[in-house]
Amino acid sequence: MFAGIAEGKSWEMVTQIIAHCLWSKHVDKNPGDRAEKCGGMMKPVSVIKTKGDFSIIHQCQVCGFEKKNKLAPEDDFDKVVRLSKGESE
Numbered sequence: 001m002f003a004g005i006a007e008g009k010s011w012e013m014v015t016q017i018i019a020h021c022l023w024s025k026h027v028d029k030n031p032g033d034r035a036e037k038c039g040g041m042m043k044p045v046s047v048i049k050t051k052g053d054f055s056i057i058h059q060c061q062v063c064g065f066e067k068k069n070k071l072a073p074e075d076d077f078d079k080v081v082r083l084s085k086g087e088s089e
């Protein structure tokens with residue numbers, strides 16, 4: 001499946017999978033610091049690919065803040081795919 005994604009064949013499906021599974025929460029000012037009081041839901045609005053790495057752009061539904069999150073194909077992306085098939089961890 002990943003090979004097909006790399007070739008851009010299943011891109012629309014991938015973005016839909018991510019849109020369903022990777023909602024985040026606006027709790028960090030800097031990654032991991034939990035300093036942000038907003039607490040709004042961060043919607044995954046787009047996925048970009050840079051030099052073989054996938055990144056998700058999250059947008060806060062409360063304040064509109066946008067954040068880029070890197071997605072490692074070996075781990076997180078596989079998790080996304082498994083989640084999309086309804087498998088638990």
Ligand SMILES: [Zn+2]
Nearest residue numbers: 026038060063
């Ligand atoms: Zn926010």
